[in-house]
Amino acid sequence: MARVVPYLFLSVLQLVFVSGVLGATFTISNNCEHTVWPGLLSGAGTSPLPTTGFPLQKGESRSISAPTNWSGRIWGRTQCAEDSTGKFTCVTGDCGSGKMECAGGGALPATLAEFTLDGSGGLDFYDVSLVDGYNLPMVVVPQGGSGNCTTTGCVVELNGACPSELRVAAAAGGGGESVACRSACEAFNAPEYCCSGAYATPDTCKPSAYSEFFKHACPRAYSYAYDDSTSTFTCAAADYAITFCPNFSSKKSAATGEGNGRPEAVQPPLVNASMIFTGMEYASDAASRGGAYSRLLAISAWALLAYYS
Numbered sequence: 001m002a003r004v005v006p007y008l009f010l011s012v013l014q015l016v017f018v019s020g021v022l023g024a025t026f027t028i029s030n031n032c033e034h035t036v037w038p039g040l041l042s043g044a045g046t047s048p049l050p051t052t053g054f055p056l057q058k059g060e061s062r063s064i065s066a067p068t069n070w071s072g073r074i075w076g077r078t079q080c081a082e083d084s085t086g087k088f089t090c091v092t093g094d095c096g097s098g099k100m101e102c103a104g105g106g107a108l109p110a111t112l113a114e115f116t117l118d119g120s121g122g123l124d125f126y127d128v129s130l131v132d133g134y135n136l137p138m139v140v141v142p143q144g145g146s147g148n149c150t151t152t153g154c155v156v157e158l159n160g161a162c163p164s165e166l167r168v169a170a171a172a173g174g175g176g177e178s179v180a181c182r183s184a185c186e187a188f189n190a191p192e193y194c195c196s197g198a199y200a201t202p203d204t205c206k207p208s209a210y211s212e213f214f215k216h217a218c219p220r221a222y223s224y225a226y227d228d229s230t231s232t233f234t235c236a237a238a239d240y241a242i243t244f245c246p247n248f249s250s251k252k253s254a255a256t257g258e259g260n261g262r263p264e265a266v267q268p269p270l271v272n273a274s275m276i277f278t279g280m281e282y283a284s285d286a287a288s289r290g291g292a293y294s295r296l297l298a299i300s301a302w303a304l305l306a307y308y309s
């Protein structure tokens, strides 16, 4: 018996680390000051997850097991409620099902965490995408895997800073607080922003001033369709912590992506540090142009980075 147990233990390790048969566990946490209703959408041809949508109160977490080879996306819905007829809708990220659980859809704009587990070379591929716009700060932190396993996400609050042409307001007609920020593709439906038509290749579709607004604030997040090289990350046999409104006060290492003591690939920072040092210039600059965008951006980045040191 004493010999069998270590043998079994090794076999299980082999299963997990060599063949990676276990898929992954996503631990989704809500660190926002409000309830978030995660939405989960499985890619075509992959097994579904045990849930497609549920509420997460402020401070709450929930773990979800994803099967081998799972691919799909996870996002946060905000300001959801049931109307008098029992129809469930959300102000941002609504999935159109009329229910708490989603049924295939997902309304834009929303910050998306995208995964392909057990892909090429046995690696998980993951990213946080602003290609379809932004609604919540979000971070993906790989746990216990091997390889690069870089933390990615968009940890900055961008709704207040959103350029007015992309802004989504809480109330119809543009009133109320800003609750999300559309992509230029969604806002203008033009081929050069959507990387479609004559712009459907990496050579012809370039970053725009709008995609750069997202990229400068969140250098590791996907900002437009051909932004792969700095935005897609890999890790083998990992689990993933996905946090809405992440708080980095106690997670310095996660902020730089160097938390696992592994050599890092050359990659952009999680937060644009130059914004701290230029924060005050931005503020006066923006004020003189009458634009709140750079000012708010600089302030929110500064506030976050103040926790690092």
Ligand SMILES: *[C@@H]1O[C@H](CO)[C@@H](O)[C@H](O)[C@H]1NC(C)=O
Pocket: 068, 069, 118
């Ligand atoms: C996962 O995908 C690989 C490669 O496509 C395939 O060989 C394998 O059978 C799949 N495993 C499961 C459990 O679906």
Ligand SMILES: *[C@@H]1O[C@H](CO)[C@@H](O)[C@H](O)[C@H]1NC(C)=O
Pocket: 146, 147, 148, 234, 265, 266
């Ligand atoms: C880590 O990332 C670098 C650069 O992206 C890549 O060349 C390398 O193969 C990656 N290492 C692993 C183990 O995936």
Ligand SMILES: *[C@@H]1O[C@H](CO)[C@@H](O)[C@H](O)[C@H]1NC(C)=O
Pocket: 215, 216, 217, 219, 268, 269, 272, 273, 274, 275
């Ligand atoms: C940081 O922001 C500045 C100002 O918006 C920009 O010029 C720079 O390219 C950004 N850096 C990164 C790594 O995105």
Ligand SMILES: *[C@@H]1O[C@H](CO)[C@@H](O)[C@H](O)[C@H]1NC(C)=O
Pocket: 031, 247, 248, 249, 250
């Ligand atoms: C977030 O940061 C604050 C201030 O440092 C700290 O008191 C709080 O415990 C943190 N919350 C989480 C969930 O890490």
